[in-house]
Amino acid sequence: MTVSDSHSHIIILGAGKGGTALLESFLNLPGVRVLGIADKNPAAPGLKLAQLHHIPTSQHPVDLIQKKDIHLIVNVTGDPTLPALLQPYTNPGTEVLGGSASKVLWELIQHQIHVQSQLFQAEKLAGFGTFASGIAHDINNPLYVILAMAEAIQEETDITEIRQQAASIYEAAKRIQTISQDITQYARASRSQEFVQVHIDKQLDEALKIARFATKFQDITIDKHCQDGLVIYAKPEEILQVFVNLLTNAIQAMEGKGTLTLSTEKQDGYVHVAITDTGCGIPSENLQKIFDPFFTTKAVGKGTGLGLYNVRTIVRKYQGDLTIESAVGKGTTIVLVFPCFPSN
Incomplete structure (x- = not known):
């Protein structure tokens, strides 16, 4: 050489x-x-x-x-x-x-x-401590409906009213089932070894279902500008983990209030995914460190310091790129770039 x-x-x-x-x-x-x-x-x-x-x-x-x-x-x-x-x-x-x-x-x-897959899985499961209160909140709401309807139905004699109350119980139970399935599917270790077509808009929607448990979500506005039909070639569980991690960080940075903007587009054979929050921003001295393993600004027990390191590892694995712009007090934008699914 x-x-x-x-x-x-x-x-x-x-x-x-x-x-x-x-x-x-x-x-x-x-x-x-x-x-x-x-x-x-x-x-x-x-x-x-x-x-x-x-x-x-x-x-x-x-x-x-x-x-x-x-x-x-x-x-x-x-x-x-x-x-x-x-x-x-x-x-x-x-x-x-x-x-x-x-x-x-x-x-x-x-x-x-x-x-490496065990490292990804450990970081994923560690994040469930962050989601715990949000999951409990979302399960409690339909549980209250089930308890209230179950109590009312015991004394109800009108068959039409009983059927309506039973339908409310059923819908509330289905909501709990959906929450449970979303969490279980995300928590499960990846078994897929195959690269497949991954639809970006679908993965963003799935990631949003998980990330919304990270904090109070009712005062956060979601602004989506997504181009239809954008596909990359990857393992879907890894792309989901990337999006969950980035969305969770964005939601937590806004502390329950602000605007989360998601946009996707195709440029010159590449898929661009931009995630923007109106949160606290990242100090300039930390921008060069946030992708280092074990670097975190969160309190002890609140973060592993592996999330963004894993994100960058996965993105680069698929010949992708990742850039970040942030201003303290204004917010952060992270842009992911992936090659489109090859036509051949």
Whole structure:
């Protein structure tokens, strides 16, 4: 490698579960550049992820390994005949990692992914302390309806009135069920390993259902300007976690009163998501620190300091970007930028 280019140039052979895991990890390493990924299955998930990041893909490994300046080929196909077939086409200075060595590398990366997912889950569950009072408030309201109607129905003799009261009880119970389902679904650890089409407007709506438990919500105005049909390619649970975290911070910053503005649009092949609050704002000396792990300005027990760190980690995982503007006493705007779902 020359001084001018200190990156390790890598080709991945195999775009199934193992190749996808390798690609995810390599994309987060600043010293690694993936020059291509190959798999005979055109629907392999690693090929779709590579296309999102504008990395060359192929169903024929030979097309990729003949590229110049390749330092390492990682073969996770599991095909014992492939090394002999590729050997004549491999450049003399290129190292090939396969067999047991590539299996060990894959297992190490799987462990890293597991630890990171546990970190995300721990931060998510820690946030439920913030939601507790809001959840209790939203459950208590329909509970009062159920208790009042149940008490009245015991002495009611008019069958029409009884049916109306029973209907009120049913609707209140359904409301509690919906709250329970929303919370349970968000709290559940992510089981999906697949990248799918994620509709941004739907994820924002789902995140708002959770984030509204963070504080008193009745004096906060929601102003939405969302373009229909915006889709990215990601794991929906991770995008939901990003939105819940950012919306919760915005709502808490307004301390129960203000305007929360959500806007989405497509620009030059990218989806832009802007979240603006009219809260307390962030001091300029903290703007460079808020994405550092374990940095928090909240009181002890009120925050883990991992929320925004996880947000940035997830956004960058999908070749996204994140910018923040804030003024003390005026509010904060955070803009997320993601590549649109590839048309191919």
